[in-house]
Amino acid sequence: MMVPAEKTSFGVYLHWPFCAAKCPYCDFNSHVRHQPVDEAAFLEAFRRELAHFAELAPGRTVTSIFFGGGTPSLMRPATVEGLLEAVAARWPVAGDAEITLEANPSSVEAERFRGYRAAGVNRVSLGVQALHDAALKALGRMHDRAQALQAVELARATFPRLSFDLIYARPGQTLDAWRGELSEALGFAADHLSLYQLTIESGTPFAALHRAGKLIVPAPDEAADFYAATQEMTAGAGLPAYEISNHARPGCESRHNLTYWRHGEFVGAGPGAHGRLATAKGRLATAAESHPERWLERVAEKGHGLVEEGLLTLEEEADEMLVMGLRLAEGIDIDRYQALVGRPLQRSRIADLVEHGMVRHDAGTGRLVATPAGLAVLDAVVADLAA
Known part of the structure; x- marks a missing residue:
């Protein structure tokens, strides 16, 4: 692991x-x-x-x-x-x-x-x-x-x-x-x-x-x-x-x-780049102007090329963590998810997805992992968990 x-x-x-x-x-x-x-x-x-x-x-x-x-x-x-x-x-x-x-x-x-x-x-x-x-x-x-x-x-x-x-x-x-x-x-x-x-x-x-x-x-x-x-x-x-x-x-x-996949921090610099940064107010999402020459002009004018710079809602952060983390063979840490977004995943939904062979819950590590069948329909699995 x-x-x-x-x-x-x-x-x-x-x-x-x-x-x-x-x-x-x-x-x-x-x-x-x-x-x-x-x-x-x-x-x-x-x-x-x-x-x-x-x-x-x-x-x-x-x-x-x-x-x-x-x-x-x-x-x-x-x-x-x-x-x-x-x-x-x-x-x-x-x-x-x-x-x-x-x-x-x-x-x-x-x-x-x-x-x-x-x-x-x-x-x-x-x-x-x-x-x-x-x-x-x-x-x-x-x-x-x-x-x-x-x-x-x-x-x-x-x-x-x-x-x-x-x-x-x-x-x-x-x-x-x-x-x-x-x-x-x-x-x-x-x-x-x-x-x-x-x-x-x-x-x-x-x-x-x-x-x-x-x-x-x-x-x-x-x-x-x-x-x-x-x-x-x-x-x-x-x-x-x-x-x-x-x-x-x-x-x-x-x-x-x-x-990226473990919900860490990263700077995204350059035309069209995206970033995610932890701040005292929450998780900051950034996105830069995508056109190279317009990005260049924007940096010259403002000192950066960002066209988006805002805090994610807890729901957006939760969805990102699920979408990215469940792509991994190691899955996501359920306790970390709860600590980050302030609410737990619903146990009934986890149980239902386990029953249908979409995810497995490793009680020993506390991780939720998408099965091969779940990975094939990952968007639907994430939507079910996030609902």
Whole structure:
């Protein structure tokens, strides 16, 4: 059992919103610019926004830093170093802090990776997404299989810790084909894998194709078979699921993401970033302007790019804790839930969900854990518990 870190963890998320191209399935806050990005201007804006967050959350020790995007590996190593220095100028950073940078294989260069490592990055997360050229092309990726494998090898040689992403239940993909692809991926000696079922997000090109009947994804029953096979194979290889889509060797879980899922504190800096901070008045939710240049202007004008900054109600906090915590294999601590939100979960609802095989209640640890059946309908489980 992993040791909960919610009382001591404090993460800093830095959003670099630029990509070389927009993938047709992606609804993240990412933007393509055909002119060079003024990295110096964005670095200075990050410095100013981090100063604002330091006033909101003084006296913390940073346990994890995560460069997300977009494509952070498009940044020069000097910019990454400057951002890490900006964080360290505002808060002490733990000596064993996890510092992750997301990278796309198409933007990986040996010299750049060495620069990130020298700057302090100790974990890289590669957006591989598929191990077949036809699938990569269909997903709109700019790399091919050979580049992906080269990036994995380079990351293993450069960083102490490696994670990479794959997408399954893709159009036309068979279960046997996925088993073969995952088996190959498990042989790459990564200590962490993020394995996502392809979902059709509104507003994306894939959504338009899906509506037009030109993109067919596996039916729910088929997708469930993909998920079950994924759990079985990763567990058998020593990388069990510790969250719905994330798998790791024991001790190699993403500490930064665990801060999210365990209802911890985190700063969200950069265009479109979200944060959650504990204050004397309650849990503060923050959200920044998503458009990069407008964020830049807002920071210049106000000292931060926030467009939302307000306290969550107890109901909102309770829902967040349930939604995030029940994604984890460890579940949630029922007593901690009651202490945080000021009211207990209804025992009758827990009993009903246990009876229907949706959750299990571990009386020894006092934790509530979603079963595989419950994870498949997690939104409904959360709604029932929160009602």
